[in-house]
Amino acid sequence: MKKALITGITGQDGSYLAELLLRKGYEVHGIIRRASTFNTQRIDHIYQDPHMPNTRLYLHYGDLTDAGQLTNIIYNIQPDEIYHLGAQSHVKVSFEMPEFTGDVTGLGTTRILEAIRRSGIKTKFYQASSSEMFGAAPPPQNEETKFYPRSPYAAAKVYAYWMTVNYREAYNLFACNGILFNHESPRRGETFVTRKITRALANIKAGKQNKLYLGNLDAKRDWGFAPEYVECMWLILQQEKPDDFVIGTGETHSVREFLEEAFSYAGLDWREYVEIDPRYFRPTEVDYLLADSSKAKRILGWEPRVTFKELVRIMVDYDLIQAGLEPIGEGIKIIHEKGFDWTNNKLTL
Ligand code: NDP
Ligand code: GDR
Secondary structure (H helix, E strand, C coil): CEEEECCCCCCCCHHHHHHHHHHCCCCEEEEECCCCCCCHHHHHHHCCCCCCCCCCCCEEECCCCCCCHHHHHHHHHCCCCCEEEECCCHHHHHHHHHHHHHHHHHHHHHHHHHHHHHCCCCCCEEEEEEEEEEEEECCEEECCCCCCCCHHHHHHHHHHHHHHHHHHHHHHCCEEEEEEEEECCCCCCCHHHHHHHHHHHHHHCCCCCCCCCECCCCCCCEEEEEHHHHHHHHHCCCCCCCCCCECCCCCEEEHHHHHHHHHHHHHHHHHHCEEEEECCCCCCCECCCEECCCCHHHCCCCCCCCCCHHHHHHHHHHHHCCCCCCCCCHHHHHHHCCEEEEEEEEEEC
């Protein structure tokens, strides 16, 4: 049985990836942070009591700032594959906490790479690189595009990207970068713009909220559906040789278009509810991201199946249910039609 270790297993991507790997028959280990409240909501439905026979999911306390414990975990588990998804992943927050973001998001990668090197184990390594690294580089962006990071988060990811490449070249590690463009889902963190919009609109419909405060509506993003993107992470580590891949849909939309699509699907006019709060503007913005994923299509055979419009509908339906309302239904229909599973209000793979 193959063993995988996931950092960031409690996050959006970590939770979908854990489901995928369990389904593929892996023994899955995840690193979680100690918190005073439960922080495992996204993986509670797959949690297994470690005392039971046939358990294949194990959680370990650790932190990306604690090199000793990371080395310990990696040495003890001896995983075949490591998916390094843990990060301070919020771009706006990284301007408030640049040093902390550098420590967790940048140096965190080095700590894991060093733990692999020092423990001498043979494992494959996946680094969660980001389209934010392209920043101000003109679209479309692919593996050849020069990085131009526009935030402390993006700068930390560029550092982590190059450390991954360096350990591949210096120590012959099977280390890969997946340069993923924005991907969203009902499990997306509530402060990222897509989820902030779909949650607010559901609360507005439910009479629990009247206004939605946002920042820059002109930014353009290449938004895809997260469960499809974790399949790429796995595919990248199944190749014969380690390599770096850009993953995205090849379609771009502004935040305004997302608003329009979401509110009109729910029968509302966003202009009546949205106000601009400059607090959400970023000191330097990334204006225009658009993926050229032709390499992933050619080598991994990967193409997205869920469109922008479908993604919006899935997220709106889910948040309507969360707000105690009837879903409009198109989103749930799409989930079933495309072979995903939505039971007990949980979207699983
Ligand atoms: P989330 O913010 O949802 O999850 C981040 C995860 O990292 C959580 O499990 C979090 O734990 C964990 N984490 C944060 N700080 C630490 C720390 N100090 N030590 C250990 N674990 C920590 O991110 P996503 O799932 O959306 O993204 C996964 C990865 O992919 C991230 O590295 C992100 O930067 C990157 N990425 C994401 C994209 C996207 O569109 N989603 C696109 C490109 C890259 P806790 O739950 O306790 O907070
Ligand atoms: P991003 O995602 O910065 O692309 O990083 P986010 O959803 O935070 O912002 C997207 C765009 O929306 C604009 N925006 C707002 N953003 C937030 N969060 N809140 C608002 O109120 C708001 N109003 C407008 C932003 O200015 C921006 O232009 C995400 C993260 O998941 C990263 O970890 C990942 O690397 C990249 O995607 C790819």
